[in-house]
Amino acid sequence: MENKKNNSTTILVIVALVLLILCLCLSCIAGGLLFFSRNQRVEYQNEPVLETIEPTAFPSPEDSQPQPVTPELTPEGDATQPHALTEQQQRIIERAEEIRELTSDTPVKLVFRSRESLKEMLMKDFEESVTDEEFEQDRQLLALLGFIPEDFDLKTFYVELYAENIAGFYDAETNEMNLIDDSSEMENSLTLAHEYNHFLVYENFDPKNNLDYTDENCKDNSEYCLIISTIIEGDASLTETLLTAEKDLNLKPTLPTVQEPSVIETAPKYFLDSLLFPYTDGYLFVAYQYRMGGFEAVNNLYKNPPASIEQIIHPERYPADEPIAVSMDHYSRIIDQQCEFVRESTLNEADLNWILSSAYDEKWRISEKDASVAADGWGGGAFRYYQCGGEPMFFAKVVWDSIKDADEFNKALAEQFSLRFGKPGAAGVWKNSDGLLASIKPDRDMTMIVIAPSVFDSESLLDLLDNSTSL
Numbered sequence: 001m002e003n004k005k006n007n008s009t010t011i012l013v014i015v016a017l018v019l020l021i022l023c024l025c026l027s028c029i030a031g032g033l034l035f036f037s038r039n040q041r042v043e044y045q046n047e048p049v050l051e052t053i054e055p056t057a058f059p060s061p062e063d064s065q066p067q068p069v070t071p072e073l074t075p076e077g078d079a080t081q082p083h084a085l086t087e088q089q090q091r092i093i094e095r096a097e098e099i100r101e102l103t104s105d106t107p108v109k110l111v112f113r114s115r116e117s118l119k120e121m122l123m124k125d126f127e128e129s130v131t132d133e134e135f136e137q138d139r140q141l142l143a144l145l146g147f148i149p150e151d152f153d154l155k156t157f158y159v160e161l162y163a164e165n166i167a168g169f170y171d172a173e174t175n176e177m178n179l180i181d182d183s184s185e186m187e188n189s190l191t192l193a194h195e196y197n198h199f200l201v202y203e204n205f206d207p208k209n210n211l212d213y214t215d216e217n218c219k220d221n222s223e224y225c226l227i228i229s230t231i232i233e234g235d236a237s238l239t240e241t242l243l244t245a246e247k248d249l250n251l252k253p254t255l256p257t258v259q260e261p262s263v264i265e266t267a268p269k270y271f272l273d274s275l276l277f278p279y280t281d282g283y284l285f286v287a288y289q290y291r292m293g294g295f296e297a298v299n300n301l302y303k304n305p306p307a308s309i310e311q312i313i314h315p316e317r318y319p320a321d322e323p324i325a326v327s328m329d330h331y332s333r334i335i336d337q338q339c340e341f342v343r344e345s346t347l348n349e350a351d352l353n354w355i356l357s358s359a360y361d362e363k364w365r366i367s368e369k370d371a372s373v374a375a376d377g378w379g380g381g382a383f384r385y386y387q388c389g390g391e392p393m394f395f396a397k398v399v400w401d402s403i404k405d406a407d408e409f410n411k412a413l414a415e416q417f418s419l420r421f422g423k424p425g426a427a428g429v430w431k432n433s434d435g436l437l438a439s440i441k442p443d444r445d446m447t448m449i450v451i452a453p454s455v456f457d458s459e460s461l462l463d464l465l466d467n468s469t470s471l
Contacts, residue, residue, distance in 0.1 A: 085110065085192075086185055086189075088185065088189055088249065088250065089185070089188065089189050089192055091248075091249060092189055092192050092193055092196070092243060092249055092251070093192065093196055095243060095246055095249060096192075096193070096196045096197060096200070096239060096243060097200065099239060099242050099243065099246075100197060100200055100239050100295060101295050102200040102201075102203075102204050103200075104199070104200060104203035104204065106175070106203060108170075108175055108176070108177050108196075108199045109174070109175055109176045109177065110176075110177050110179065111176045111177065111178050111179070112179050112180070112181040113178055113179075113180065113181065114180070114181055114182065115166060115180050115181075115182060115183075118166050118168075118178060118180065119163055119166050122162055122166060123159070123162060123163060126158070126159070126162050127159075132155070135154055135155045137342060137385075137387075137392075138154060139152065139154040139155075140387075140391070140392040141385055141392050141394065142154070142270070143392075144392045144393075144394055144436075144451055144453075145355060145394065145451065146355075146359040146360065146361070146364055146420055147268055147270035147354070147358060147359065147360055148268050148270070148360050149268075149360055152268070152360075157263065157267065157271075160263045161263045161264060161267075164262060164263050166180075167180060167183065167187060167191055168180055168183070168188065168191040168195065169191075169195060170195040170196070170198040170199050170202075172198070172199075172202045172208070175199075177192070177195060177196070177199065179191060179192075186251075186252065189249075189251060190240075190251060190253060193239070193240045193243045193244065193249075193251055194236045194237065194239075194240040195236070196239075197235060197236040197239040197240070198232065198236055201232060201235060201236075201302070205299070205302040207228060207232065207302065210302070211228055211302065211305065213225060213228045222345050222346075223308075223309070223345060223346035223348060224305075226278075226309065227305055227306050227308075227309065227312065228305060229278050229282075230277065230278040230281065230282040230285070230309075230312055231282065231285075231286065231301050231302070231305060231306075232278075232282075233278040233279050233282045233283075234278070234279075234281075234282025234283045234284075234285050234286030234287070235282075235286050235298060235301075237279055237282065237283040237286070238283060238286050238287050238290060238298070241283070241287075268358075268360035269358045269359070269360065269362075269365075270354055270358040270359075270360065273354055273358050274350075274354065274358075277350060281312050281313055281350075282312065284315065285306075285311075285312045285313075285315045285318075286298055286301070288315035288316070289301060289315065289318075304319060306318050306319065307319065307322050307323055308321075308322075308323040308346075308348060308349075309346075309348035309349055309350050310323065310348065310349045310378050313349055313350065314376075323379065323380045324379045324380030324399045325380060326380045326381055326382040326397050326398075326399055327382075328344075328382060328384055328395065328397050331395065331448075331461065331464060331465070332384070334460050334461045334464060335384070335386055335393070335395060335461060338388055338456055338457060339386035339387060339388035339389075339393055339456065340386060340387045340388075341384065341385075341386055342385045342386060342387055343384075343385050344382060344383065344384045344385070345382070345383060346381060346382055346383075347381035347382055347383040347396045347397075347398060348378070348381060349375045349376070349378040350375075351381075351383075352371075352374070352375040352378065352381070352398070352409065353368075353371045353372055353374075353375040355413070355416070356370075356371035356374060356375065356412055356413065356416050357370075357371035359416075359420065361420075363419060364416065364419045364420040365416070365419070366412060366415055366416050366419070370412060371412065373408065373412075374408050374409045374411075374412035374413075375409065376405070377400050377401045377402060377404075377405025377406075377408065377409070378398065378400065378401075378405075379398075379399040379400050379401045379405075379445075380398070380399040381396065381397065381398040381399065382396065382397055383395065383396035383397075383449075384396075388452065388453055388455050388456045389453070389455040389456075391453035391455055391456075392453065393450075393451070393452045393453060393456055394449070394450070394451040394452070395448075395449070395450055395452075395461075396448070396449040397446065397447070397448050397449075398446065398447045398449070399445060399446050400445045400446065400447070401445075402445060403444055403445050405445070406442060406444070406445050406446065406447055407442070409447060410440055410442050410447055413440055413447075413449070414440055417430045417438050417440070418430070420432075420438075421436070421438055427462075428440070429462070434454065435453070435454025436451070436452070436453060436454065437450070437451070437452045437453075437454070437456070437458055438450065438451045438452075439451075439458070439462060439465075441462070441465040441466065443465075448465050450462070450465075
């Protein structure tokens with residue numbers, strides 16, 4: 001769904017805090033409801049190999065055009081120890097260019113910073129990028145959908161997440177490769193294995209100018225920017241995987257010693273699912289294109305990006321399966337009489353999957369397998385978020401590939417609503433003890449979803465939905 005405000009420096013941050021969880025979650029997949037993050041991107045260090053891809057599809061160095069050239073790296077920073085790449089790290093850069101078949105005439109600036117100064121820099125930028133009002137709007141919407149408890153402190157969670165174990169990142173705005181001066185050689189090597197690909201991508205494809213991957217555009221086109229982010233992270237994860245397979249580079253991801261549960265380990269399930277998406281599904285999508293046509297096919301993604309998250313989840317549907325445009329203007333006049341419009345965005349296949357399987361209360365979830373099957377067949381979707389008397393309201397419309405697909409999802413969502421709200425009333429409407437109302441209105445190959453507070457008089461809207469005919 002909604003991606004939060006893009007970081008003003010367009011940084012791609014590595015947060016080395018969930019390696020154990022990543023190993024457990026990502027190993028399971030080997031065989032735009034990002035409300036918070038109008039592209040605040042959190043990147044995890046040392047993603048494990050999801051699927052073994054032997055690095056044999058790219059040409060040998062003598063066949064590559066142009067010849068790989070290692071950029072000059074200018075050391076500077078705020079630490080007292082010498083700043084220089086090791087011999088192994090120089091080889092990683094050279095091999096990354098060789099494998100990815102990309103080079104740059106512009107050198108990347110190498111910057112070593114203390115861990116604390118990097119945290120301060122990132123936290124300052126983070127605090128300035130999102131207003132308290134935006135935090136509160138997102139908190140209310142996430143609570144309405146059951147992703148977080150009503151009393152969850154969203155801002156504190158993100159502050160603690162960003163502050164915990166920062167490792168390093170590439171800053172596309174300043175062309176700086178930020179490394180940690182007191183990290184081990186292996187930690188910085190693994191950072192380079194992932195982040196140097198970002199440098200190559202920005203130098204060769206310029207997502208900011210060529211794809212309009214900017215703060216301003218991402219505020220209004222969050223779904224599009226999530227797609228671009230997923231391609232960029234999938235590309236970097238693929239290159240990192242291929243580099244890790246190079247035995248002479250001796251890249252060995254290791255699990256950190258964790259004294260206490262990390263922030264993400266104790267967070268509601270939705271956050272792990274949504275933050276991992278660009279890495280898990282992005283990797284599998286880009287790796288699929290790589291297997292089909294090598295890096296030429298991967299490069300084409302920056303010229304012809306996917307049109308939907310569905311195409312990323314189902315790589316074989318790219319590029320033919322185009323999404324259907326969805327309009328909800330017919331219904332807005334009734335809601336506008338009582339509520340204030342906040343925002344509208346795509347409701348994609350991943351969003352539907354998370355609504356079904358990622359509630360903070362485990363008793364409210366259906367299985368991830370059943371949720372994945374139910375969300376498959378998505379043809380197009382949109383949601384509108386309103387404030388009604390200071391309380392949030394969610395209204396969505398989904399178009400399906402077939403009536404059968406619609407029926408499968410409607411049954412799954414009805415099961416999830418029953419787990420969360422209890423048995424529905426006679427009119428097929430769910431209500432909890434606080435008066436929160438939830439309703440599913442099917443119409444052949446479409447589904448309308450309403451989750452509204454008690455202050456919203458829903459009768460006229462529900463009557464309109466009952467009498468609508470494939471609008």
